[in-house]
Amino acid sequence: MRALVVYCSQTGSAQTYADWLAEDLGCPCVQLDRLDRDGADADLIVLCTWFHAASMKGSKQFKAYMAAHPEKRYGVVGVGATPMPCDEWPESEIEEAFRRSFPAAEYPDLPWCYCQGNFHFEKLGALDKIAMRIYFRMLESQIKQGETRQVTALQSMREGFDGCDRRYLKPFVERLKKL
Numbered sequence: 767m768r769a770l771v772v773y774c775s776q777t778g779s780a781q782t783y784a785d786w787l788a789e790d791l792g793c794p795c796v797q798l799d800r801l802d803r804d805g806a807d808a809d810l811i812v813l814c815t816w817f818h819a820a821s822m823k824g825s826k827q828f829k830a831y832m833a834a835h836p837e838k839r840y841g842v843v844g845v846g847a848t849p850m851p852c853d854e855w856p857e858s859e860i861e862e863a864f865r866r867s868f869p870a871a872e873y874p875d876l877p878w879c880y881c882q883g884n885f886h887f888e889k890l891g892a893l894d895k896i897a898m899r900i901y902f903r904m905l906e907s908q909i910k911q912g913e914t915r916q917v918t919a920l921q922s923m924r925e926g927f928d929g930c931d932r933r934y935l936k937p938f939v940e941r942l943k944k945l
């Protein structure tokens with residue numbers, strides 16, 4: 767199967783995962799803007815993008831392409847600041863966020879996975895900085911109300927971190943190779 771990885775990234779982590787995935791699949795990796803041009807030769811197209819509040823960046827464009835080319839296979843890698851699933855951060859919350867962009871009713875068989883990315887406040891665009899300042903204040907108020915898991919989340923975002931790890935992609939790569 768001829769594959770193509772497309773990415774949408776502001777501070778580099780979705781692009782890092784896209785590069786790793788393309789290497790693992792032995793295929794090209796291009797920005798999402800080039801989907802129309804470069805997608806023509808591919809049978810499998812995987813979007814690597816980042817969670818942005820209630821949505822996933824570029825998902826609208828990707829879904830329009832999927833609708834126009836139902837004969838192809840697709841996959842999605844969602845990258846976010848949320849830690850990898852664990853007791854404190856259950857998988858169900860990540861799935862809920864993913865399903866806001868790709869509802870189960872419309873995309874029941876779409877292979878996808880979540881990977882933790884980075885967070886660097888200083889690299890954000892002006893509007894995202896404003897949005898994050900508001901979000902930080904919301905987290906502070908949740909902490910005051912006893913939401914202890916947000917203490918580490920807030921601290922790590924204020925300090926900045928790089929949580930990218932190639933191993934997070936492994937089960938997804940194996941799944942894609944079986945398609």
Ligand SMILES: Cc1cc2nc3c(=O)[nH]c(=O)nc-3n(C[C@H](O)[C@H](O)[C@H](O)COP(=O)(O)O)c2cc1C
Pocket residue numbers: 774775776777778779780781815816817818819820845846847848863882883884885886890894895897898
């Ligand atoms: C305005 C804004 C909203 C965000 N919303 C979420 C979110 O809902 N869930 C999440 O896990 N991460 C969220 N993030 C964090 C980014 O998804 C994370 O930093 C990601 O690694 C950025 O990808 P990039 O490096 O490819 O730009 C948000 C970041 C910004 C700036």
